[in-house]
Amino acid sequence: xxxxxxxFVLACTLSAIFFVYLASxxxxxxxxxxxxxxxxxxxxxxxVAIGPxxxxxxxxxxxxxxxxDPGQWSFRVYRPLCQIWLRWxxxxxxxxxxx
Numbered sequence: 001x002x003x004x005x006x007x008f009v010l011a012c013t014l015s016a017i018f019f020v021y022l023a024s025x026x027x028x029x030x031x032x033x034x035x036x037x038x039x040x041x042x043x044x045x046x047x048v049a050i051g052p053x054x055x056x057x058x059x060x061x062x063x064x065x066x067x068x069d070p071g072q073w074s075f076r077v078y079r080p081l082c083q084i085w086l087r088w089x090x091x092x093x094x095x096x097x098x099x
Contacts, residue, residue, distance in 0.1 A: 022081075025078055025081050027055075028058045028059075029051070029052040029053065029054055029074070029078070030052060030053050030054070030055055031052045031085070033052060033053035034049045034051075034052065034053060034089070034091070035050045035051055035052060035054065035068040035075075036049050036050070036067055036068065037049065037050050037068065037070060037094040038062070038063040038067035038068070038069065039067075040094060040095060042092070043092035043093075043095075043098075044092065046090060046091060046092040047091055048091065048093070048094055048095075049086060049089070049092070049093075049094075050070050050075050050082060050086075050093075050094055051075060051078070051082030051083075051085050051086060052082070052085055053068075054068070054074045054075075058074055059073065059074040070094045070096045070097060071096070083097065
């Protein structure tokens with residue numbers, strides 16, 4: 001019995017962490033705006049972007065106040081969700097994220 005309880009607590013903890021991760025995405029990012037990468041404009045026939053634009057409270061543009069770097073903390077932490085957002089919006093990922 002104790003082993004089942006430990007597994008239940010572990011599953012609940014992991015589920016809570018995953019929920020907080022997903023719920024914090026729209027708090028950190030403005031999902032209506034796009035964050036464009038510096039130094040890249042197009043890849044093939046698609047425009048290059050990093051993901052949704054982070055809110056100013058959490059992250060600021062790095063290049064002349066208009067472009068973002070894929071190495072910024074918000075894009076590193078939320079990279080999987082940003083890649084899903086890019087596919088959904090039809091943008092190409094930056095060169096650092098292409099495999």
